[in-house]
Amino acid sequence: MTSTISVLGAGSWGTALAIQAARNGYHTLLWGHDPAHIKTLQQNRTNQRYLPGFVFPNTLETCSELAEAAAFSDLILIAVPSHAFKNTLIKLRRFTGHQVQIAWATKGFAPNDGYLLHYSVENIFAKETPAAVLSGPTFAREVAADLPTAITIASNHTGFADQLTRIFHSARFRTYTSTDMIGVQTGGAVKNVLAIASGIADGLNFGANTRAALITRGLHEIIRLGLELGGRQETFMGLAGLGDLILTCTDNQSRNRRFGLALGQNKDRAAAREEIDQEIEGVSAAKETYLLAQTHGIDMPITEQTYKVLYESLSPLAAVQNLLDRELKAES
Ligand SMILES: NC(=O)C1=CN([C@@H]2O[C@H](COP(=O)(O)OP(=O)(O)OC[C@H]3O[C@@H](n4cnc5c(N)ncnc54)[C@H](OP(=O)(O)O)[C@@H]3O)[C@@H](O)[C@H]2O)C=CC1
Numbered sequence: 001m002t003s004t005i006s007v008l009g010a011g012s013w014g015t016a017l018a019i020q021a022a023r024n025g026y027h028t029l030l031w032g033h034d035p036a037h038i039k040t041l042q043q044n045r046t047n048q049r050y051l052p053g054f055v056f057p058n059t060l061e062t063c064s065e066l067a068e069a070a071a072f073s074d075l076i077l078i079a080v081p082s083h084a085f086k087n088t089l090i091k092l093r094r095f096t097g098h099q100v101q102i103a104w105a106t107k108g109f110a111p112n113d114g115y116l117l118h119y120s121v122e123n124i125f126a127k128e129t130p131a132a133v134l135s136g137p138t139f140a141r142e143v144a145a146d147l148p149t150a151i152t153i154a155s156n157h158t159g160f161a162d163q164l165t166r167i168f169h170s171a172r173f174r175t176y177t178s179t180d181m182i183g184v185q186t187g188g189a190v191k192n193v194l195a196i197a198s199g200i201a202d203g204l205n206f207g208a209n210t211r212a213a214l215i216t217r218g219l220h221e222i223i224r225l226g227l228e229l230g231g232r233q234e235t236f237m238g239l240a241g242l243g244d245l246i247l248t249c250t251d252n253q254s255r256n257r258r259f260g261l262a263l264g265q266n267k268d269r270a271a272a273r274e275e276i277d278q279e280i281e282g283v284s285a286a287k288e289t290y291l292l293a294q295t296h297g298i299d300m301p302i303t304e305q306t307y308k309v310l311y312e313s314l315s316p317l318a319a320v321q322n323l324l325d326r327e328l329k330a331e332s
């Protein structure tokens, strides 16, 4: 039984998950791609840039060599942004053996092809490689602070899900297992688009009614797309669906929501991005989700209007009005 884990991605989420595993007594190696950043983590034993205020447990080490991370453990958890996911896998493959097991906590689609991330794992590693995705309503700072949190671990391999449960579950961090990797990934990727939409509405000073309508109709969009892609209805009502959607549409810790707020307050896209200065997965996910909806002929009006604000310079106010002006229909 493994007592080690390598976590790839030294941003806020990779650091929080590495702290969680290390607090549970697992020897944890956190890899980051920037040697200068890793050097500051080694010197300070904290990630001041991405997760200030949390001292690393003694069982947590850091490195900037991917070969070192691959040699450290056969169990790899990836928490790099989605735009770096595929390349990280390609580089990692050179250093891993047959025993490797791959989990990820990244939320989004593979860049350019728009596929869910498990396709990248299947294509780059052997088909039988145990794979798992961790997703749910989990702000990094709250996990690092050991505030009660629940998360879903979906895997194609029961033994791997159980192993990840042993590594991450604690009295304050409750893990649920699932076999619906498609549903869990769809929920995690698309909720970021809807969090931007919810932020836009609040930035325009619309009220609680608007936000509740966006969340509810947004959930329908996730369900329609997720079922088409092969996910299961109950997943979308769970932590990785409704749970994460509520979290990021309603709380200003969400970078996606804050980005939307800035757009609704009339800031341009570049200024809003600069203000947040961290990963905003909903920007690329809006494009990927919009294209997927078109390919599959699925009605996703909130996603479509968010896409148009981000990529076609539609004004946020016009986007909301377009949603309100749609032809009346039965609720479904
Ligand atoms: N933060 C959270 O609360 C949660 C985040 N997630 C998901 O986790 C993923 C990572 O996000 P998060 O940690 O929050 O993002 P952050 O913005 O906090 O950090 C991003 C990290 O990724 C690094 N990075 C950028 N480009 C590359 C690359 N090409 N290769 C390797 N590393 C790279 C950055 O390094 P550098 O500084 O050098 O650019 C930085 O360390 C996202 O998919 C997000 O949706 C999921 C749940 C919760």
Ligand SMILES: O=C(CO)COP(=O)(O)O
Pocket (backbone or CB within 6 Å): 107, 136, 137, 138, 139, 140, 192, 195, 244, 247, 248, 253, 254, 255, 256, 257, 279, 280, 281
């Ligand atoms: O996914 C998250 C929490 O579950 C983090 O959301 P943001 O990326 O919007 O901050």
